[in-house]
Amino acid sequence: MSVITLPADPRTIPALVCDPAAIDAFAADLLTASTQVDDLGTFVAGTAPIATWSGDDAVAYHQQIKPLGERADAMSLALRQVARRSASHAERMQELVTERVDLVSRRGSLVGQLNGLRLSAPMVPADQVADFQADCDALATQIGVFDEDVATWVSGIATEENAMVAAFDGMLSWQQVKARYEGVPDPADAALARKPGADAGPDVVREWWESLSESEQQAILAASPGSVGNLDGIPASVRDEANSTALARDLAMLELLESRDQLTGAEEEHLTNARAARDALERVADRDDPVTGQPVTSQLYIYDPTAFDGDGRVAVVAGDLDTADNVAVITPGLTNDGTKIPGQTSSALNLYEAARADDPSQSTAVVAWMGYDAPDDGDSLGVGFEHMAENGGERLADTFDGINAIRDDDPHLVAVGHSYGSTTTGTAATDEGLDVGDIVLLGSPGPGDSAGHASDLGVGEEHVWVGSNSRDPVADLGDKGWVNKGNVELGLGRDPAEDDFGANRFEAEATDRGDGLNPLNDHSKYFDHDSESLDNLAQILNGDYDDVEQAEHKYDPWYSGPVDPEWDRTPEVEDTRGDES
Structure with missing residues (x-):
């Protein structure tokens, strides 16, 4: 056997x-x-x-x-x-x-x-x-x-x-x-001594950073995070580490002073902005990627809580800005400052989720960008003029130049401007030139006086997109054609949803349009989940242009007032979360 x-x-x-x-x-x-x-x-x-x-x-x-x-x-x-x-x-x-x-x-x-x-x-x-x-x-x-x-x-x-x-x-x-x-020189000192000047472009900054040894880079992040945290040309992951360190330091110091009732007025504003940045990052960390089920990557790309006389300058990313196939930068408008970054981040997260659910094969990063001094509080009257948009446009162009500088590949970049942010985006395109693939204007009072036609934005009129809810009063402020009705100019250039402007208008009606007593409710629905607007934004971000649901343009016949064909169309509910089986 x-x-x-x-x-x-x-x-x-x-x-x-x-x-x-x-x-x-x-x-x-x-x-x-x-x-x-x-x-x-x-x-x-x-x-x-x-x-x-x-x-x-x-x-x-x-x-x-x-x-x-x-x-x-x-x-x-x-x-x-x-x-x-x-x-x-x-x-x-x-x-x-x-x-x-x-x-x-x-x-x-x-x-x-x-x-x-x-x-x-x-x-x-x-x-x-x-x-x-x-x-x-x-x-x-x-x-x-x-x-x-x-x-x-x-x-x-x-x-x-x-x-x-x-x-x-x-x-x-x-x-x-x-x-x-004891007595050992800090590697950060010699490395920072070789740092390019303030007028250096992002390509030069990247070259400097990559010339440093790993120990020098790590030394700078510990000894002087503020020197690289907001510097265009530095990788997003590095800026996130530097800014996160600076944020933690600020919170520790300011909350200690708060507990002792020793905060000055300026320090109170500083702490409020720091807490807002922290809350925005937590919102990203609390959301799961609809494809992987893992927490969404967050990056603190800009952190300057005392900028603009205490309004603050901040940008939070949902996704990985260093590697994403598709990148959107959302520029907000009136009433926004550093304290509002959590809400802006929620909008960015909605677009991130919608884009990922629409095409899981592509990676995404969406930036909630409060990188300029938008009209708010004491300077809210600036919303009627373009000077704040012009200043913001320079900063927005710098941001896109920085993103392009840190990438060796060719990501699809999309500039999304909402409300006065669309004026800032349009001004950045006409005055500074935006190196992006597409420009999207949402609820726009006008893209600035220099943009008489979509082709003036520099990306080709076929890559200029407009979302305009027919019940949104802000989106109805721009000039609409052969004559400015009533001879009262309230807008900031042409209405980009109007036929003669030549942009692609996409469906952006809300199923609950007109609800409530506040006439501005429909101005804030463009990033709502399961909306026409968010679904079309996701298609644009993913480059799926044929799937964008086009809307009829506004027009201004000589014999009557402006007409919006979308007024009578019944809006549809779209699945932007990938919930449909």
Whole structure:
């Protein structure tokens, strides 16, 4: 009687209790702490010494603060090193978590095969024993490879944990930090000394950044995040890290002052804008990609909370601006400033979700861009003039130049302007030139006086798109043809939805148009889910132009007032979430 040798059970996989996201957050906190301590060193070396103060007390003061600054510089370098090691630890532990999932799957398959052999072994005919044994041996070989992979995985955990322990062991006391870092020059200083001037273009900035070593880049992100966080030509992922560090530092400092009731009026505005940026990022993180089911990537592309006399300048991205196939930048209009970025981000998220649901094969990034001083509060009268749009247009053009500079490929870029933001977008196109594929004007009071026709926007009239809800009073302000009815000019150029302007008008009616007492309700529905407008915006962003539902243009016959054919059409509900089976 032949004896069959069955393989041994595959090795059991140890449990791994680990939260890589929490480790990464810890690393970010350490980096923020490093930045705060570095600020102390900078203060001591800069404005803390009082040149006009003399005498014994002055000598004692200056002697006292100098060691404090040196200690701060050394501690900043030490914190920076541990922060970077912690970030690497998070990345490595995520890899190990993923590897364990694969090992569990492999073991399940091997156990299934082994159980099948065990059940079959007693019934194997004598003339098939050799073949059956060969199957057993083959499975034994696979199990042997698996056992080695588990051993390598377990060893990898131990190696990584030991490396983390060693990193902290060397930084547990001031004496250790002092011996290693006191008097060591900060790599950021020499790197920043080579930084291009303020008038350098984004291509030059990118060249400078890529010329730096990894240690120099990391040093800048810790010591001076503000020097690169809003700099066009720097990759979006780097700007996000720099701005996130600056945001965390601001929140820590200002909320401490708030708890002590020590905030000035300007600091209160600063804190409000910082919290708004944080809330906007959380909105992105709380939404899942409709295709992958994973949280949407967020990026803080601009963070300048004290800009424009406290209104703030900020841009939040839903998606990855460095890699996305299709990129939209949404420019808002009247009443918007840094405090409104959460709501703008919700609109960007809706467009992101609609585009992804429409075409899962393409990647998307949508930027909620509050990068200019829009008319609001004290300067709200600026909405009737173009000077704020002209200033904003320069900044918008710079933003697109920066996006183009960081990309080696040729992404599809779309400039979307809503309300006065459409005037800003139109002015950017006519006065500065926008290097984009398509321009979309939503609820537009006019694209600026320099745009008499869609062809003036520089992308070809076939790539100029207009969404105009027939009940939106703002979209009805532009000049509509051969004569300005009533001789009262309220708009900011031509009505881009009018036939003579030559743009593509798409369906943008809301199913609940005209509801409510506020006549401006329909002005804010262009990014609503399941709306005609959002569905068509997604098609444009994905480049699916043939699927855009065209609408009839407004026209202005000589014998009557302006006519909007969309007024009597019944709007339709569109599926912009991918919910239909």
